[in-house]
Amino acid sequence: MKTEIIAVGTELLLGQIANTNAQFLSAELASAGFHVYHHTTVGDNPDRLLEVMKQASSRSECIIITGGLGPTKDDLTKETAAACIGRKLVYDHRSLDDILNHYKITGKEMSENNKKQALILEGSLVLPNDFGMAPGMVTEAENKTWMLLPGPPSELKPMFRQYGLPALLQKGGKEPVRSRVLRFFGIGESMLEAKLADLIENQTNPTIAPLAGDFEVTLRLSASFYSTEEAERALDETEQRILERAGEFFYGYDDSTLEEQLLKSLQQTATSLSAAESLTGGWFGKSVTDVPGASKSFMGSVVVYNNNMKEKLLGVKAETIQKHGAVSAECAAEMAEAVRQKTGSGFGISFTGAAGPDGDGHAKPGTVYIAISSPQQTDVLPLQLAGSRNRIRALAVKHGLFALHKRIVAEK
Amino acid sequence: MKTEIIAVGTELLLGQIANTNAQFLSAELASAGFHVYHHTTVGDNPDRLLEVMKQASSRSECIIITGGLGPTKDDLTKETAAACIGRKLVYDHRSLDDILNHYKITGKEMSENNKKQALILEGSLVLPNDFGMAPGMVTEAENKTWMLLPGPPSELKPMFRQYGLPALLQKGGKEPVRSRVLRFFGIGESMLEAKLADLIENQTNPTIAPLAGDFEVTLRLSASFYSTEEAERALDETEQRILERAGEFFYGYDDSTLEEQLLKSLQQTATSLSAAESLTGGWFGKSVTDVPGASKSFMGSVVVYNNNMKEKLLGVKAETIQKHGAVSAECAAEMAEAVRQKTGSGFGISFTGAAGPDGDGHAKPGTVYIAISSPQQTDVLPLQLAGSRNRIRALAVKHGLFALHKRIVAEK
Incomplete structure (x- = not known):
């Protein structure tokens, strides 16, 4: 049309x-x-x-x-x-x-x-x-x-x-079009397109259309068949071929968000979550609580926006900050562990980093550490992100949501 | 042309x-x-x-x-x-x-x-x-x-x-146009237009153009004069006539934001701020830390997303929640006072409310209490907001930013 x-x-x-x-x-x-x-x-x-x-x-x-x-x-x-x-x-x-x-x-x-x-x-x-x-x-x-x-x-x-x-x-068309959107995080549009180039070019029913969104990439599969069963079967087959190549970056369907997927995996495993936020200033908690019913799994967040608060509200050791800086894997790990124990949650996640425009003395803008702590273990994800202050903060939140979702699914 | x-x-x-x-x-x-x-x-x-x-x-x-x-x-x-x-x-x-x-x-x-x-x-x-x-x-x-x-x-x-x-x-050979944008919060576009109808309709130099933004309204004044001084004088006069009628809703010029204005007033009074967030889940902290340099005035936020956390992390009294509910003026006041004292900040602000889609038992969606606490006094702002979950949360954050800015300016 x-x-x-x-x-x-x-x-x-x-x-x-x-x-x-x-x-x-x-x-x-x-x-x-x-x-x-x-x-x-x-x-x-x-x-x-x-x-x-x-x-x-x-x-x-x-x-x-x-x-x-x-x-x-x-x-x-x-x-x-x-x-x-x-x-x-x-x-x-x-x-x-x-x-x-x-x-x-x-x-x-x-x-x-x-x-x-x-x-x-x-x-x-x-x-x-x-x-x-x-x-x-x-x-x-x-x-x-x-x-x-x-x-x-x-x-x-x-x-x-x-x-x-x-x-x-x-x-639109004569035959009804059924479509399904696959959502990916952590891979760029051109990289995903390259991985799937032959599928995208040679396949006409379903068609595969990539679209870059807010730090995410989606693929819209559109199948034209009179029979719903036939359409669903064709969509399933195409989805499977795509996930064989890029499954590690896949997180959900249609309009679902990283936040919703995370809360779903928390609810399915009957686990609770709390956060300790420096870099993100509350953005992670804001994102999780965008979803109705978040209070079933999300306990809360402690936003510690300077070193003193990290010690005062979370009990991060002064020597950790002195030795490694507040933007460090060590500080991130202590923050995540502290908030998990303080709130009695199953998982604790923390964010520390330099969002810019100025660095924090130790770390240059874009340096980010995200720690995820459960009773089993505490892992730290180090990232080097680029762009504006708010791009770095937004991306850090997305990385945290995605990594935590994958971790919960893996520990299940 | x-x-x-x-x-x-x-x-x-x-x-x-x-x-x-x-x-x-x-x-x-x-x-x-x-x-x-x-x-x-x-x-x-x-x-x-x-x-x-x-x-x-x-x-x-x-x-x-x-x-x-x-x-x-x-x-x-x-x-x-x-x-x-x-x-x-x-x-x-x-x-x-x-x-x-x-x-x-x-x-x-x-x-x-x-x-x-x-x-x-x-x-x-x-x-x-x-x-x-x-x-x-x-x-x-x-x-x-x-x-x-x-x-x-x-x-x-x-x-x-x-x-x-x-x-x-x-x-072209035209008179250059100088413009100035006035920003308002807490008043709708149609209500502001109604207050200024005669000015908007009868005045041609400067012209007055209203524009609704994200829960805010702006007025763009545009003056055409060869002389810069004459243009500025005309803009000043028009601004004054507008502020006589709607000054209580005015908060800043041009591209400035509520967050920037709040941080400016905190810095001008050398005061610090912390927040206790239930309803907003960290959104207030996120908004304030969108602004570079926020760490100079913003200590942090304690996000308490269930009743247990309100008691555990902030020491809100169990009987307050039992008697009045978590969505109450009393709970808001205790949260704001607690976070101010816990962090040693000059101001504490708190947000509690029901964002929906479901109420919290006591309160129906849209019921919001914002408390602002300083050593002088603690005030509670009760609001009844409408719309989606995220509209209610976003509006609550804006109301908090605006009320706190006005309060700091008033206490100065």
Whole structure:
């Protein structure tokens, strides 16, 4: 399907934000087999927006519009789309209830224009907004597919993955496409592609599409068969061939996250976890507790952001820090052991390192030690990471999640 | 000048990179008084590129094209622009010398197609590339200005600032625009807009443009004057009128963050901080330590993710939890006081609440208590938040950062 993406918002034309929605949607669409030929950005101006919409419908089969679904007078996407395809706007009662409910719960005052967010193009399928108030929608007009999505990436991304893409896939080919995403950590996209080059090139059903994400790589396998059994069998076979070559980097399916996999392996082994964080400042605990129900396995974290706190809150020996520095395998090991014993957890994990921009005297930025301690043993994973302060911190958290998950599965 | 930006590159349509060039150029152009009305992205396809160029010249006075100036067969921007405006391509001898010289110096082998980078539209002004090989160019055709810039941001940005924008300004003859961004927390976009409706609608110099971000709202004030002093005076006056109405929600300027403002106020008062986190699981510590140099003021955090840990690691009284629940003002107050005293910090902050999706028995999702403790007093901020688990957690962190910043400023 020839697809194009229109972003609406004067803030984009003023350069206040980058159009990361177009990037996200393009990557998702590409890996699902859609051809994106144009991105357009236009401001909150109904005449120019209408012109851009008309042009899009003259050259594309699927038009995805982002932004302009909010409550303010500037938000004109629905009104303009309605004019473009000759459709009325009507209230979606479920969305309206959600909005009224939100204000009831929070006790905040609702300005009347908030109701406008519940208006949808008549006859369209509503895409629920699990992270905000303005719903998205998808509809057909003169053989074209129109999809409207909210501008904030935190709302658009989950909406598109959960509801938008499945709606498009249903319209797409003749044979239903079943897809399965395999998730990898610790290997780059080009390295994974090289390992699988012959499979990726020669295989057409299922197709294999790599996609680089946030420090992870995913492979989307898409199989087209009328029979579900046949599709699943083909996906299983392809998955097996891939895991034979790259299984050590594999950690989960579809939308699962490293955090979820870790909590699953903790729950399956009835083990508990605590963390001692220096470098990551609480990020590991934050990531684990992103997952509902984390409190069943995650006890807590002691964030020790200077040497004094490492001694005071965790009892790391002063001589360890003096002799090896706070950024050392020795300090990491003591931290992990201390937090495990202090909290009475089955596993303790620790993070120490230099995130930069400045080193810590002993260690240059990017030097990271992660220790994992269980009653059996304490292992230290030394890493040399590159990039910005927050890239180093984010990557350290991911490495910790992945290594701990693999370790728990191995000790099981 | 009506301006538009065309980005050329299939990698953009595949979502491999975001179009940050369009953002950069738009911000630069806006602050120089140019009106950017469209961004378009198109792949390395000469037919679609030609069509997009023709359309641009039908509606804009200045067309800036990024990407496609390199040596490979995919790089077709110059050839297509030449066809669009009916111009020949000729060698720029200075650029050609630079390219030959580069290969001579580095001792690398030059493939013949590298010379292609020295081709320019006949009669155009060359924009030298100080960080790469492909020069940019600017030319006039039928009263339109065409500018071609290289795709890599590390080449495009310095080229545009050093040579591109000055070339455009010479043609424009406009009053330069100075802008200032005011940042607000704790008030929605529509409510802030309602408070300032008359100012926003009636005022044209400076203009006031609201923008909703991640739980924050910003106002961009843009003033057009030849004199810098006059512009600054007008911005000051407008800022004052805005802060008279909404000053309680204001926290900083331009790109500053709540975390930076908090650390600044801690450093200015030579105070230190620690945190006790339940609900937020380490997120508060993570946010504060996103900022380089946080270790000067931030001691650490104790993440207590179940009731047992609250007693064990912080010494919260069992009877407090029994009587009031862990999600209570009383528990929050004890946590903040305990972590302050345990770490010897000037301020202790605590977060307890129910993030959902399930409540904690006593409290329904969205119930949040934040306590701030100093030697003077301990205050509890009760909140009722709505939305997803992570929205509630993220918002709680922001509320904590903002309340603490205001409290420190007030105690100063």
